[in-house]
Amino acid sequence: MIELKQVSKTFTRKGITIDAVKGIDLKVDKGDIFGVIGYSGAGKSTLIRLVNYLERPTEGQVLVAGRDLGTYNDKELRAAKKNIGMIFQHFNLLESKKVFENVAIPLVLLKKNKNEIRKRVLELLEFVGLSDKAGSYPSELSGGQKQRVGIARALASNPSILLCDEATSALDPQTTHSILQLLKKINAEYNITVMIITHEMSVIQEICNKVAVMEAGRIIEQGSVLDVFGSPKHKTTQNFVKTVIQNSITPSVQKSIKTEPGSVLYKLNFVGESASEPILFEMIRSFDMKVNILFANTTEIQETTLGTVIIQCSGDTAEINNALSFLKRHGVSVEEVESNVFDHINR
Structure with a gap:
């Protein structure tokens, strides 16, 4: 479903070159809930932005559904991006628009008719548990409710891939759990492949089946969550595992x-x-x-x-x-x- 082949991304700011991502090889199969974990500055957010071409790789290939996104023209790329939903850490909702209108944005851009938009938005609000909030403004919602609106909006165009960039890091533990269970439900009921960027190992433990650990722009360890948790090889991975599993002598x-x-x-x-x-x-x-x-x-x-x-x-x-x-x-x-x-x- 998603494959990165020797992908690198370099930024140049004021004459300074930064290698944000270096030589990444990664494969996410259809139906996976794939987690990418790393400390701040590891390159996680750059990596996920490469998957939907919000950032273009300096080197390497990003393949989605078997085709290199770099081979698309602008029109084809816009069409391909409709198949990739994304939710963000800080929700990215329009404060001047009601919940219904926020969820409807992708459908309006797709020029769907009003009846189709209304049916789809109400269906999604019910799915995420916000049927009674359609007429509310974002300022009237809790953080968890805002993220549910963001998830509904990301699902509006029926994507087959959902990208989550630190989607729970601004939420309390109980709300985080509810959002993760919602993502698990999306994966199971809509058969959507989910890719999650996080710095919280508990997120990986709760819903992911595969994980990649990043450090300094590289993937230092990857595999099934069971294998990586059970026998972490790299020191950074071991430190992450210790945050959720006590596996050493006190x-x-x-x-x-x-x-x-x-x-x-x-x-x-x-x-x-x-x-x-x-x-x-x-x-x-x-x-x-x-x-x-x-x-x-x-x-x-x-x-x-x-x-x-x-x-x-x-x-x-x-x-x-x-x-x-x-x-x-x-x-x-x-x-x-x-x-x-x-x-x-x-x-």
Whole structure:
């Protein structure tokens, strides 16, 4: 549905060149709710503006529905953009227009007749839960209601793609949840592919099935949300994951750890069925080694249980290796924890 091939975007301001996006390869399949996350200045907003050609790439190709947007003439590009809806962080509503008129704007530009416009706008207002606000002005609405108007407006032209640029960052947690559930409903009922730009990992966790992590204009990690949450490789990704999943030993526990010669820490990741099976119990019972469980936590992502356990193992090296092999055969990911976790203990 959306594919970026070696896309870069460079801006020049007052003689200074800024590489906002560098060599991006990205593919969003039809039906995805695809999240792009990164800290401020990572290039996220530039990336999403490239998808609908609000910004044109300096290098590379942006393909939508299999065709490079760079090959369109102006008329064809305008037609293609009608298939891509967009909602914004600060709503971008016309304060002088009522809710009905704001939602109707794309249909007016498409020169639809009044009856068709009225039918579509009222249908959308009902869908987003604002049937009673058609005659209200934006100033009379809450932030969540304004964003619902923005969503209805973005859906007016029946797009197959919906782009969301920090669409929930100006909202409180409860309102954010309601807007995310609305986006999930749009994806399911209208079969619209959704691409979300955010700096909040909780947004990714709640509704996305795939994620890309950006830093300094590049994608540093991408994949299914389950894979990225379960085993983040890059330090930046690990920091984001920690904001929603506690998956490391707390400082107070670290201080209580007693080290032994030859003891090693391992992080075990259990996914799906392995998280509910007594695999760790079987390992402890079957192998002659000392195991100290230092940390355990479970969470649910994409209706799949993800468990994290950190253990301290001591004993015969060969026996420990056999135990770890046992875990791997049963679908458990095993990662040795860096030894510097003990640095403060042995000083």
